[in-house]
Amino acid sequence: MGKDTTIRELYRETETYAGQEVTLRGWVRTNRSSNKFGFIELNDGSFFKSVQVVYEQDMINNFDAIAKAPIAAALMVRGTLVLTPEAKQPFELKAAEVVIEAGSEADYPLQKKRHSLEFLREIAHLRPRSNTFSAVFRVRSLVAYAIHQFFQDQHFVYVHTPIVTGSDAEGAGEMFHITTLDLENLPKGEDGNIDYSQDFFGKETSLTVSGQLEAETFAMAFRNVYTFGPTFRAENSNTARHASEFWMIEPEVAFADLADNMDLAEDMIKYIINYVLEHAPEEMEFFNSFVDKGLIDRLNNIVSNDFVRVTYTEAVDLLLKSGKEFQYPVQWGIDLQTEHERYITEEIFKKPVFVTDYPKDIKAFYMRINDDGKTVAACDLLVPGVGEIIGGSQREERYDVLCARMKEMNLDEADYWWYMDLRKYGGVKHAGYGLGFERIIMYVTGMSNIRDVLPFPRTPKTAEF
């Protein structure tokens, strides 16, 4: 705030500060000294990189104290920025004054050595101070902003769909139940069942699995809308790709068909990649060197090529023709498994692939039935290294067709009265998709476990911090 200079400014506007006196505040990453002078790697959180502070016995009056400043201690350093064109780092700060603003205890868990990602998850409150997580969470922030910018620049309306819901939007997926009832003393009705009319909302409620249906109501008013909020799945699956609480982006566009939908998704993915390459070059370089070699080449390749578009039927043919033996055998009608999805995107096409027009029996009730009567206008985007990252569709806008489909799937129209209303009053064609936010973060950083791109991950049996 105010008077301090940030390390970001020193790196981004080096010429302005060269030879000038500046005041920094930050935390010690490393500290080593002889009896005459010492070096502190100081990081202030404003930037991925640190600044080397040089302090000398002859220059400051508390040399011995500073030489003992431990890792994680917080310092104020006033000094002169000296360019060092011969050295590895572009400049260093020659200290004229160093003040310890806060000490740190010797048992600080993040010492200067390589820690396992598993260990770092146990200290999620400290891991953003490590290089890896400093990079991950800054990129996460930038990608979130890139997504808002992408949609807002096109005048999409951002809508906060509700988290507490009385209905299961996708007619599938285990949900978390919400209640304020005293579980040790549940109120019962005359029939002996729990009396939910006494619960906070007067009925059974859950955490949302998708804001899509509500977003559709807004698309019918604003034409172009998007959601960006947390969603929840109470699935007991402990994989590297699933979390119980995650964030999702769900654009919904009126007067759009499946091709428009894919155009939007492709533009968005490319926008995100361009944004992080431009705004986080240091972090991306770090991922490329230490997390996922070849990452930057792969991302550059993606922004400069068209995504493939292939129907489900064609994809199944290609899988069958490949001769590859899969754990789950391939035949028309099956839901594609991760192994199939990854083979399609990584082996067959080697780039992002939209698979379209899936069998209706494996897809949700709201997807538009194609003229063949067997498939729906769905599109899933598969990307190398991650698999499915986007699921979308054109929505069924025909009232009668939607009713018939809901009957087929044993859904009660009355539960969806407001969703049906959209088909009665100016219900035009429309389409949308859901992007798993953590999936795109994994994709652009190369991190392979969803627990490492969520600040405080929630998974089965885990809700720490």
Place this chain on the structure above:
Amino acid sequence: MGKDTTIRELYRETETYAGQEVTLRGWVRTNRSSNKFGFIELNDGSFFKSVQVVYEQDMINNFDAIAKAPIAAALMVRGTLVLTPEAKQPFELKAAEVVIEAGSEADYPLQKKRHSLEFLREIAHLRPRSNTFSAVFRVRSLVAYAIHQFFQDQHFVYVHTPIVTGSDAEGAGEMFHITTLDLENLPKGEDGNIDYSQDFFGKETSLTVSGQLEAETFAMAFRNVYTFGPTFRAENSNTARHASEFWMIEPEVAFADLADNMDLAEDMIKYIINYVLEHAPEEMEFFNSFVDKGLIDRLNNIVSNDFVRVTYTEAVDLLLKSGKEFQYPVQWGIDLQTEHERYITEEIFKKPVFVTDYPKDIKAFYMRINDDGKTVAACDLLVPGVGEIIGGSQREERYDVLCARMKEMNLDEADYWWYMDLRKYGGVKHAGYGLGFERIIMYVTGMSNIRDVLPFPRTPKTAEF
């Protein structure tokens, strides 16, 4: 998408389109005709205002069908944009072709008449199509983006703090319980109590009331951070200012004190107001005319003046000296009620006021104790018409002082081990605040009920849609 022109473009780039043929898609707001020609007010959701479409018997081949197009029907209109400098609206579209893309049934609830806000809440899935809610929810979207822009332009890191929590962050407030246990058949332990180890997260969990404590962990890594996400209060209070689910913004800044905190909050409020005045002039004009006369003058006044800063002790003195009779009598030590807050901001100062340094007994455990030992470094921002809109504080960074305070308040240090760690390892001074997102929307739109600024409000006994 793609080929269509939007009504936003016609208004914002009128000269480009004047005399040109354009294709629009949108919904009928009104339709009136004689036997020779007719007028349709067409809105496509891209813009607050509609376009007048003029269609003539001699120009289109389906005049009779179009003349019968009901409110809410969706049309494609191809025609020429003709400037009408003499008329109320700046231009009209002379139709060469009109196609009905979707009809609408006669019982459409949003007919051309003034509906009560209460009635419109019952059709929350359709109300964004009305002028009022079209304006409210576009402004809501723009304010959300303005907030991201404000913080991102200053390189704050956006952090998604968890929604599912194992702890009550503020040590107060009723919380919603989350579970996947079968409530009709709860597992019991040997002691006869519910066995939460069998619940999804292996323990009791709730919906978050604040992301502050987790945000503090990130501030100690990134210096400047903010949250923006949903929060929950299971309070059974049916007021115009409270919802059970609402969104909150919580910046947290390391190396900052209370004055820095207020500077940031004041800058943010002014940034938001300037942003909506610039980006939603039509909507703001509408609110100023039909919702809250004098709104724009008031907002302009706010951006061009400093906010007042007054201590709680001074504010109590001013209230006592005012001679005003309050429902809740004023004395040093009480928590200020809405009537007091509004009197301070509306009557005494007539502008936004920060009240600082509240008695510690009415504030949370994490606020920094002042040197007087009686008050804490808190700051609440009160604004005319709404009351409290921001609550913030400098945080207690001194380990021993924090421990003593927690003991005083019967909080168990062990439950907050990670929060305490922040004080052990480089725990510098820091400060932050929470902005109720709906409160700022109410403030900039003049809407007086929180239910009318939330897309699908959740309040006691209400979780529809």
